[in-house]
Amino acid sequence: MTRPALIGDIGGTNARFALVTPGAFAPHDIQSLPCAEYPGIIEAARDYLERVGATGDQAPREACLAFACPVHGERVVMTNNHWAFTRTEVREALNLELFKVINDFMAQALGVPHVAEDERVTLQAGHCAPHATRLVIGPGTGLGVAGVFPGRHDWIPLPTEGGHVTFAPTDEREQNLLRHFRNRYGRISVERLLCGQGLLDLYVAHCSLKGANPQHRTPAEVTEAAGSDDPIARDTLQRFLKILGDVSGDAALTMGARGGVYLCGGILPRLLNWLPDSRFLEAFHDKGRMRDYTASLPVQVVTAPWTGLLGAAEALHNPEVE
Secondary structure (H helix, E strand, O other): OOOOEEEEEEOOOEEEEEEEOOOOOOOEEEEEEEHHHOOOHHHHHHHHHHHOOOOHHHOOOEEEEEEOOOOOOOEEEOOOOOOEEEHHHHHHHOOOOEEEEEEHHHHHHHHHHHOOHHHEEEEEOOOOOOOOOEEEEEEOOOEEEEEEEEOOOOEEEEEOOHHHOEOOOOOHHHHHHHHHHHHHHOOOEHHHOOOHHHHHHHHHHHHHHHOOOOOOOOHHHHHHHHOOOOHHHHHHHHHHHHHHHHHHHHHHHHHOOOOOEEEOOOOHHHHOOOHHHOOHHHHHHOOHHHHHHHHOOOEEEEOOOOHHHHHHHHHHOOOOOO
């Protein structure tokens, strides 16, 4: 009997695990476990395998786990929880013959080609060049920016640190916002604004510029208030989407993303009703002489809940992923 492989998408709060049949990409037996309840990845993985009965002669011998932190060396230290480990100790503890560790947004990028059509919402139809780079970008805890390119046999990941490029204001409102943020943080990256905390910070900045006291304390509260006709919260959300359009258009030009632009992450699926009437596409197009280029690109929001798990399954036997 063929053993399944273990795949995972590990964030600061939850560890999402699944099994995948060798040669396939569809995850099954998906479970999400709270990281705070386990000393580390080994204990969490063992508990998951016990829960789904993948032990003994059904215990995986292969695994690919994606983590929301830098994963360049032998030792991996989680950014937003207490987990830390070495690749060797996990491989030995779980008795794995193959163990790959990848960044969570690389997993998002590698997962996008495997997302079903009905789990993508089109913002701009455009024209998809068949043998061209795809841009994958998305605000969440930070701002992930990556690409994937269709190689001869496998998808080739193009990891970047594009979320850390410098924020460039395009109008007077954004000039004022930039001054506000510089006084607090110094140099401002686009990730400083385009993430969950960034949405809240944008709201506080708008309140400051309007001489109002902030009434909301979390990004979710700001989003809910925007839908309840709170004018400052509404302006904040609209500005967030406009800046995202600016940044996504710039990234598409930089990457040459004629294969399309895919908006991922946990925030945007919750803002689907806002996107069509926002200034996202206006800002995405507003690239001077390159306007026709950005206006021709397909743009879709990925709503699939397990894109990172699909990417981990892709990475497992992809020779382009070490």
